[in-house]
Amino acid sequence: MPAENRHEDPADLPEKIQVVEFLLGKEHYAIDLYDVKEVVDYTTITRLPDTPTYIKGIMDLRGEITTLIDLRERLNVAAEKNHDGDDNQRIIVLDEKLTGVKMGVIVDDVLSVSTFDQADVDRSSASLYNDDAAVIGIIRKKVRVRDQEISDLIVWIGISRILRDAGCIKS
Amino acid sequence: MDSAGPQDQAIGMDTQEIETLFKNAERGDISSLNRIHEQFLRQNETDRGLSEIQAVLAKMSVNDFTATVTGKYSGSLADTAREVNTVQERLLHLTATATHIADGNIGDLEEFKKIGKRSDNDEMVPAFTRMMASISSMIADVNRLSAAAKEGGLSVRADVARHQGEFRTIIEGVNATLDAITIPLNEALRVSHEFSRGNFSARMNQNIHISGDLAKFRDALDGIGSNVSAAISEITRVADAYAKYDFTARIDRSANLSGDFVELLTSLDKIGSEVSEAIALVNVQVQNLTKEAGETSAGLSQISAGSEEIAKNTTHVHENMEKGHDGISQISKAMEDLAAAVEEITTNMENVSTLAKKTKDLSTNGVDLSRKANDSMGRINDATSVVNASITEISAKMDEIGKIVGIIRDLANQTNLLALNAAIEAARAGDAGRGFAVVAAEVKSLAQESRTSAENIETMIGDLQKRSNHAAEAVTVATKEVSTGSRDVEDTIKVFGQIVESIEQVSRNTEEVAAATQEQAATTEEITASVNEVTKLFEETEKESSDTAAATEESLASIEEINTAMGDVSRVVSSLTTEMTKFAV
Numbered sequence: 001m002p003a004e005n006r007h008e009d010p011a012d013l014p015e016k017i018q019v020v021e022f023l024l025g026k027e028h029y030a031i032d033l034y035d036v037k038e039v040v041d042y043t044t045i046t047r048l049p050d051t052p053t054y055i056k057g058i059m060d061l062r063g064e065i066t067t068l069i070d071l072r073e074r075l076n077v078a079a080e081k082n083h084d085g086d087d088n089q090r091i092i093v094l095d096e097k098l099t100g101v102k103m104g105v106i107v108d109d110v111l112s113v114s115t116f117d118q119a120d121v122d123r124s125s126a127s128l129y130n131d132d133a134a135v136i137g138i139i140r141k142k143v144r145v146r147d148q149e150i151s152d153l154i155v156w157i158g159i160s161r162i163l164r165d166a167g168c169i170k171s
Numbered sequence: 172m173d174s175a176g177p178q179d180q181a182i183g184m185d186t187q188e189i190e191t192l193f194k195n196a197e198r199g200d201i202s203s204l205n206r207i208h209e210q211f212l213r214q215n216e217t218d219r220g221l222s223e224i225q226a227v228l229a230k231m232s233v234n235d236f237t238a239t240v241t242g243k244y245s246g247s248l249a250d251t252a253r254e255v256n257t258v259q260e261r262l263l264h265l266t267a268t269a270t271h272i273a274d275g276n277i278g279d280l281e282e283f284k285k286i287g288k289r290s291d292n293d294e295m296v297p298a299f300t301r302m303m304a305s306i307s308s309m310i311a312d313v314n315r316l317s318a319a320a321k322e323g324g325l326s327v328r329a330d331v332a333r334h335q336g337e338f339r340t341i342i343e344g345v346n347a348t349l350d351a352i353t354i355p356l357n358e359a360l361r362v363s364h365e366f367s368r369g370n371f372s373a374r375m376n377q378n379i380h381i382s383g384d385l386a387k388f389r390d391a392l393d394g395i396g397s398n399v400s401a402a403i404s405e406i407t408r409v410a411d412a413y414a415k416y417d418f419t420a421r422i423d424r425s426a427n428l429s430g431d432f433v434e435l436l437t438s439l440d441k442i443g444s445e446v447s448e449a450i451a452l453v454n455v456q457v458q459n460l461t462k463e464a465g466e467t468s469a470g471l472s473q474i475s476a477g478s479e480e481i482a483k484n485t486t487h488v489h490e491n492m493e494k495g496h497d498g499i500s501q502i503s504k505a506m507e508d509l510a511a512a513v514e515e516i517t518t519n520m521e522n523v524s525t526l527a528k529k530t531k532d533l534s535t536n537g538v539d540l541s542r543k544a545n546d547s548m549g550r551i552n553d554a555t556s557v558v559n560a561s562i563t564e565i566s567a568k569m570d571e572i573g574k575i576v577g578i579i580r581d582l583a584n585q586t587n588l589l590a591l592n593a594a595i596e597a598a599r600a601g602d603a604g605r606g607f608a609v610v611a612a613e614v615k616s617l618a619q620e621s622r623t624s625a626e627n628i629e630t631m632i633g634d635l636q637k638r639s640n641h642a643a644e645a646v647t648v649a650t651k652e653v654s655t656g657s658r659d660v661e662d663t664i665k666v667f668g669q670i671v672e673s674i675e676q677v678s679r680n681t682e683e684v685a686a687a688t689q690e691q692a693a694t695t696e697e698i699t700a701s702v703n704e705v706t707k708l709f710e711e712t713e714k715e716s717s718d719t720a721a722a723t724e725e726s727l728a729s730i731e732e733i734n735t736a737m738g739d740v741s742r743v744v745s746s747l748t749t750e751m752t753k754f755a756v
Binding site: 018020033034036037038039040041090110112113 | 584591592594598608615
C-alpha cells in the first residue's frame with residue numbers, strides 16, 4: 001500500500017492502522033509501518049559539514065550511503081539523558097519510495113510493531129496544534145499494570161511531512 | 172359768692188366814676204347816693220379784713236403761727252383769708268414735725284413720703300423727707316453696730332457709702348471707734364491664747380497703735396507674760412542643773428520674783444540644799460568603803476597567788492606523771508602493734524606461699540594452653556590460605572560468567588532487532604505474513620526476556636564480585652592478624668617461663684622470712700611483759716598525785732570565789748564612786 005493512502009479523508013481511512021512504536025526521550029512515538037523499511041543498530045556515523053544540526057551525518061548501510069536525521073533534534077524533544085551511543089539507540093531506515101534516497105532517522109529505542117483500531121486514535125486534539133505540525137494524532141494504547149488498565153499515549157507523527165519540511169523529499 | 176359780680180364792679184369803681192356819682196348825688200340823684208353809700212360800706216369791710224390779715228402775717232413773719240384770720244369776709248377777701256389760714260396750718264404742721272425730729276421722733280417720715288410734693292416747685296416736703304430718711308438710716312446702722320457689739324461681734328462694720336456729709340463722718344467715726352477697740356482686743360486675745368497654751372514668750376505686737384486705757388491693758392498682759400517667763404526660766408535653769416546632778420544651783424533672788432512664785436522657788440531651793448547634804452554624807456561613806464575594799468582585795472590577792480603556786484606545782488607533777496604514763500602506754504601500744512604486725516606478716520607469708528604455688532601451677536597451664544593456641548594459629552593460617560585461593564578462583568570464574576552474560580545480552584539484542592525487522596517485513600507482507608508476524612513477536616518477546624535476564628545476571632555478578640573482593644581483603648587481614656597472634660603467643664610462652672622462675676625464687680625467700688618472723692614474735696612477747704609491769708607502777712603514782720591536785724584545785728576554787736565576790740564589791744564601789752562624782756554638792 002502506498003504511503004499517500006493514509007491522507008486525510010476520514011471516509012477513506014482503513015479500519016486498522018499499523019505502526020512502528022519507538023522512544024524519543026521518555027515519550028512514546030509512532031510512525032506508519034509502511035514508511036519503515038527496516039531497523040538497524042546504531043553504528044559509526046560520518047558527520048557532514050554545513051548542514052542543519054538535525055542532519056546527524058551519513059553511514060554505510062550494506063554498501064549504500066544513508067543520510068541520518070536525529071529525530072529528537074528535529075522535533076525539539078528534550079533528551080532525558082545523553083543517549084548518543086546508547087546501546088538501545090536505533091536507526092529506523094525509511095522506505096525508499098517515500099524518500100527517493102536512502103535515509104534513516106535516529107531514535108532512542110524501537111519498541112514494537114503494533115496494530116490499532118481507528119477508534120484508539122484521537123485526531124481532534126492533534127488539530128489543536130499548529131496545523132503544519134508533524135503530529136497526525138494521539139494513539140491511546142491500553143496497558144495492564146498490576147490489574148489496572150491504563151492508557152499509554154503514543155504520539156503518531158507523519159514522517160513524510162517532517163522530511164518534506166527538511167527538504168529531503170519533493171512535495 | 173353770688174353777689175361778687177356787682178360788688179366787684181363797685182370795688183373796681185375808679186375815681187372818675189366816683190366823682191361822676193358824687194356829681195349826680197349833688198344833683199339829687201338818690202340812686203347814686205345809695206351807690207356811694209354802698210361803696211363806702213364795702214370799703215370799710217375791706218379795710219377791716221386787710222388789717223386783720225396784715226396782723227396775722229406780721230405774727231407769722233416772726234414765726235408766730237398761733238393766730239388765724241377769724242373775720243367773716245366776702246369776695247376776694249374771703250379767699251385771701253382762707254389761703255393765709257392754709258399757709259398758717261402748713262407752717263404749724265412743719266413746725267410740729269421739726270419739733271418731733273428735734274425730740275428724736277421721726278415717725279412722720281411715712282406721712283411725708285406719702286405727701287411727696289405739694290407742687291412742682293415744692294422743695295420743703297422732699298427736704299424734710301430726705302432729712303428724716305438720712306437720720307433713720309444712720310440710726311439703723313448705729314443700732315445694728317451697737318447690737319452686734321453687745322453680742323460680742325466686734326468685726327461688724329457699717330457701710331459708709333450709704334451715708335452722706337456729716338452723717339458719713341459720724342458713721343466713719345463709729346467704725347473707727349470699733350476698730351480702735353477691736354484690733355487691740357484681737358491682739359490681746361491672740362496673746363492670751365498663747366499664754367493658755369503655755370507659751371509665755373508671746374507679747375503684744377508693738378506695731379499696733381494702742382493708747383489710753385487699752386495701753387494699760389496691754390502693759391498688764393505683757394507684764395503677765397514677762398513675769399511668768401522669768402519665773403519659768405529661773406525654775407527651768409535650776410531644775411536643769413538638778414537634772415545634771417548639780418545641786419548647788421539656787422534661785423537668783425535678783426530676778427525680783429513675787430507672789431505665788433516665791434513659795435515655789437523657795438521649795439525648789441530647799442530640794443537643792445537637802446539633796447546636797449544627803450549626797451555629801453553618802454560620799455563620805457563610799458570613800459570609806461572603797462578604802463576597805465581595796466585592803467581586802469590586796470590580802471586576797473596574796474592568798475590567791477600562794478594557792479596558785481601550789482596548784483601550778485601539783486599540776487606540773489601530774490603532767491609529768493601523765494606524760495610518763497602516756498609514754499609507757501605508747502610503748503605498750505607499739506609492742507602490741509608489733510606483735511600484731513608480726514602475726515600479720517606470718518599470715519601474709521603463708522598466703523604468699525600459697526599464691527606462689529597457685530601462680531606456678533597456673534603459669535604451667537598457661538604455657539600448655541599457649542602452645543595449643545600456637546598450633547591452632549598455624550592451622551588457621553593454612554585454612555586461610557586455602558580460602559584465599561578459593562576466592563581468587565571464584566573471582567576468575569565470575570569474570571568468565573560476566574563475559575558469557577555479555578555475549579548472551581548481545582545475542583538477545585541482535586535477536587530483538589531481527590525479530591523487529593521480521594515483524595516489519597511480516598506486516599508489510601500483509602495477510603501472507605500474519606503467521607510469521609506472530610512468530611516474530613514471540614521471538615522478540617523471548618529476546619527481550621533474555622536481555623532482561625542477562626542484565627539481571629550482570630548486576631548479580633557485579634555484586635558478587637564486589638563481595639568476593641571484600642572477602643579476599645578480609646582473608647588477607649585475617650592472615651596478617653593470625654601471624655601476629657602467633658608471634659604474640661610465642662612471646663607469651665616465654666613470659667610464662669620467666670614467671671615460673673620468679674615464683675620459685677619468691678617461695679624460697681618467703682620461707683626464710685617466715686623463720687625470721689617467728690623469732691621476732693618471741694622477743695616481742697618478752698618486751699610486752701616488762702612494759703606491763705612499769706605501767707602498773709606508774710598508775711599507782713599517778714593516782715596519788717591526782718589526789719593532791721584535786722585538793723589544791725578545790726582550795727584554789729574557793730579563793731577564786733572569794734576573789735570574784737571581792738571583785739564584784741570593788742566594781743560596785745567603784746561604780747558607786749563614779750556615780751557619786753556626778754553630783755555637785
